[in-house]
Amino acid sequence: MDYKTQRDRAETLRALHAIGVDNAAADNAADDDGPLVLPNAWDAGSAIVFADAGFDAIGTTSAGIAASRGVLDGEVLSRAELLGAVERIAGAVAVPVTADIEAGYGDAPEEVYDTVASAIDAGAVGVNLEDGTGDPADPLAPVDDHAAVLRAARAAAEDAGIPIVVNGRTDVFWLGVGDEGDRLDRAVARANAYADAGADCLFMPGVSDPDTVRALVDRLDAPLNVLGGPGAPPVEALAEAGAARVSVGSGPMRATLALVRDIAAELRDDGTYDAMAGGIPYDDLKTLLEAAAAGREA
Known part of the structure; x- marks a missing residue:
């Protein structure tokens, strides 16, 4: 991807968060109503399907990418393998792609700098960085440490000249850290420290009820990203509560694997093929992929 194309996509992604507008494409994006609805892809094919559906931007899912390689989430997949998937996804579509890079693949800010620089080299125009540690005894990174990672x-991004969207994630709600009564205060304090360190958007998985979303929006210093999925309110309700971005994480990948499991069970138990009846016809798939290739070359 050439520098101008990548910079334009970064500006468009920023505009979709209402962060800033510096070009005509971003101007048009900023005119759209409602939150940014961000489907999460795990490979080039899923990204092409989401782009064909008309989404303005696409996120990646680290859990989905890891599962597609047969391993668990949580930086089990090597950084090179993760970023290889990001590069294939970003190269498959003509819309901005923001990359879930977990905790940044490094204990030191310098290591995370290298990961983000490599994600930009792979074509990403946004990154998601989480403060979860994977250690049940000490589930969250110290606030100052994660703020240093975000800086x-x-x-x-500044050194690359690409104004990416940095999504600062806190797992206070996701992991149920601390007493429920002070969880919101704890999450707000962390998130605002992340905004002060340079996060453009703040992600709090585990929160989707409109009252809590409203309370967060009132107190946060940057736009709020909410995780949608079964059991969560629809996008319209989250938008009314003030969410600026609604992503779906590994949900689409897990739903796809559930269909594969149904196909497997039917084929094994009944020797029939009904679960495959809703598949994309081969000719339609060919047309979809040809259109995606033409869009990349335009």
């Missing part, structure tokens, strides 16, 4: 991400 490193911002520095990598």
Whole structure:
């Protein structure tokens, strides 16, 4: 991807978050009503389907990418393998792609700087960085440490000349950290420290009820990303509560694997093929992929 194309996509992604507008494409994006609805892809094919459906931007899912390689989430997949998937996804579509890079693949800010720089080299125009550690005894990184990670991400973007969207994620609600009564205060304090460190958007998985979303929006210093999925309110309700971005994480990938499991069970138990009846016809798939290739070359 050439520099101008990538910079334009970064500006468009920023505009979709109402962060800033510096070009005509971003101007048009900023005119859209409602939150950014961000489907999460795990490979080039899923990204092409989402882009064909008309989404303005696409996120990646680290859990989905890991599962597609047969391993668990949580930086079990090597950084090179994760970023290889990001590069294939970003190269498959003509819309902005923001990459879930977990905790940044490094204990030191300098290591995370390198990861973010490599994600930009792979074509990403946004990154998601989480403060979860994977350690049940100490589930969240110290606030100052994660703030340093986010500053490193911002520095990598500035050095590359690509104004990426940095999504600062806190797992306070996701992991149920602390007493329920002070969880919101704890999450707000962390998130606002992340915004001060350079996060453009703040992600709090585990929160979707409109009252809590409203309470967060009232107190946060940057736009709020909410995780949607079964059991969560629809996008319209989340938008009314003030959410600026609604993503779906690994949900589409897991739903796809559930269909594969149904196909397997039917084929094994009944020797029939009904579960495959809703598949994309081969000729339609060919047309879809040809259109995606033409869009990339335009």
